[in-house]
Amino acid sequence: MAYYSAVNLNRENKVDKINPNLSLEFRGQVVIATLTDEKILDEDQLQGLEGSFLPLIEQTPQIQLIIDFSNVKFLTSSVLGLLIRVSKKVYETDGTLRLCSIGPKILDVFRITRLDKIFEIMTSVDDAMIGLKK
């Protein structure tokens, strides 16, 4: 499900809701992807997110991508797998990936699996913007 290709992305600080589970905001050269669902656990949701993220990364060389978890209250290990695949794709294209606004319960999931050691996790979108090319 490649929702991304079906939308006209506006790169002037506009927000595009590119699939029911994800919205994109462009701040200069930084892409802020906000996960809109409170719970991410269905296969359809995962496929939708993967179908949005991977083309976005492929079509944006050296992407500076921030994934905002502020709405997310629950996720499963399948989402962690998706994040690994997204991160590999970002690094393949010399991009940067940061995660932000992860609530304490979800952060525990990252800590238990030690994924907090391989992802850059920031407290807010503004913190995640620091040091990125605007």
Place this chain on the structure above:
Amino acid sequence: MTEAKHILHKSWQLKSTEAEVKKVSSEVLKTLEDNEFEEDMIFAVHLSLEEAFINAIKHGNHGDPHKKILAECLITPEKFDISITDEGFGFDPNGVPDPRCNGNLYRSCGRGVLLIQSYMDVVEYNSRGNCIHMIRYRDREKAPISEKKCS
């Protein structure tokens, strides 16, 4: 334990689909919420249920919706206790690579078993490896030491 102390004691025979197992998760979680179990425990049960059901559907029954999943759940004021059985050949939980090791950190799967072990007080499998039994105590300090983290 007397019957009067049971908040929920129920068995389900389910088709191997997300929609079917979601009904069980919803009923279990609503029971915990209605009985004022703490948020942390509800999160732990929710995550462990999702991971165990995903494993049963994908790895146990290989996504075949005609295969069955059996679930038997007991909730008392003190604990959540569930057994989930699929029709698969089973697996060796001790043979699952530790996803926290450096070489495995970038693997995109294999974290479900670790999460269940972290959020539950008792995790055990039958000898075939197609049935998981999990317990989470309301007061984790009261988890019997002999039962903790066995597998």
